[in-house]
Amino acid sequence: MSEADGQQSTIDNGTMTAIAAPRYGFSEVLRTEVVPRPVAGDGEVLVRVRAAAVCSGDVHLLTGKPYAIRLGFGLRRPKYRIIGHDLAGDVVAIGAGATGFACGEVVFGAVDSGAFAEYVSVPVERLAHSPVGLTVEEAAALPDSGMTALQGLRDVGGLRAGQTVLINGASGGVGTSAVQIAKALGAEVTAVCSTRHVETLRSLGADRVIDYTTADFTRDEHRYDVLLDLVGNRSLTACRRVLAPKGVLVSSAGAPGGNWFGPVVWVAKVVLTGLVVSQTMRPLLMRPRQADLEFLAGLAVDGKLHPVIERRYPLAEAAAAVGHVLEGHAQGKTVIVV
Structure with a gap:
């Protein structure tokens, strides 16, 4: 089966591979699961994730520390099982009322959760077109x-x-x-x-x-x-x-x-x-904004901003990627290739 065939099969059967956190803890609690594929809701597009970056927010939501954040993200276990904020990938479906993007375009941006997966639905105001000249891995390292x-x-x-x-x-x-x-x-x-x-x-x-x-x-x-x-x-x-x-x-x-x-x-x-x-x-306190993503993309196109990526991991080794960031002192970004 070709890569394209495999992608089409994932779309057809309505499931996908994702990295889930069933409970709070460190990288060892993460596990690979087959879960329902999301759909593009109102004002959203469905993105086939090609790369995701590990950021500090992922670590806080995984560990549930400081404990005060559990008031908004689940007292006993994570509210969002699939972790991950930063991503880059291809638009594969467009929800009602979503404008500015077309299927097949490469985009990058940030979501509240769900980027460590094959697909994720993203509000259009959290996305921008990927900068020309950057790889999808580099684009995924930009948002947060x-x-x-x-x-x-x-x-x-x-x-x-x-x-x-x-x-x-x-x-x-x-x-x-x-x-x-x-x-x-x-x-x-x-x-x-x-x-x-x-x-x-x-x-x-x-x-x-x-x-x-x-x-x-x-x-x-x-x-x-x-x-x-x-x-x-x-x-x-x-x-x-x-x-x-x-x-x-x-x-x-x-x-x-x-x-x-x-x-x-x-x-x-x-x-x-x-x-x-x-x-x-x-x-x-950073607030995701499409205008800022577009500003960053402009700097990247002009050669004034180039993400530093220290390590890359396949999706199946996402726990190792998160563990590397948890250790501290990482240089630049750690990226997960989907």
Whole structure:
């Protein structure tokens, strides 16, 4: 049977292969299942997934930590059995009221869940046409990390051409995107990472790279207009030392805070501190937007943004892919090839 025949058979019999999480836990709870294939609902298109990327949201929903997220995603077991947010693939069906896409087109985007499967239904506002010049694997690596970096720098941080920005945690998926996006916005970029990532970040365009194993960026003599903190491993007081008097600290929700409330306490500290200091302190919560996906696609087409992929795994080894991300310190993105 040819690959095309196999795909048609999957469509005809109404089932598909997917990676399911029947309970909360780590990568070992994931299992491969044959499940009903979704249909394109109102305002949705059905995408045959060709690649999916592992992001931090997948890890949080799999582990159910911080426990507070279970209030919205299932108290005792995951509300959504099939995990996965970021994807790229082919449009194979179009639901009522869905416009802007046609069957056969290659698209990329982000869903609430369900990307680690052969098919997934996606609201059209969560999709964009895949950038010309990128593989489907590279396109799948863009949505979550790219939109987080873009919104953190441009929208929350207000980064403009000629300004200086420091990115703490620059070697991960968001960080490697942030370095390139900041350069595309015309900023001077300082990246913070460990020794093994230094040359990669230089190759991505970072003007300066601080190796945190040998230097503390909060003791740096430079002052920055924007500090994008993707780690939360330094106090707000220490971070403020390297901010310009009217600088902006943008803190992602990845800062530590325990198993119960996770980054909630940290976010509260960021907001409250911002009320009493001259510098601006803002938390970052990414919201998927089609306009941002299209902006990222434009940067990719212009050669200003190229996703960094460290490892690729077949769908059957999705648990290993998630396990790799759970270990921490991954460079760029980890992608699942479907």
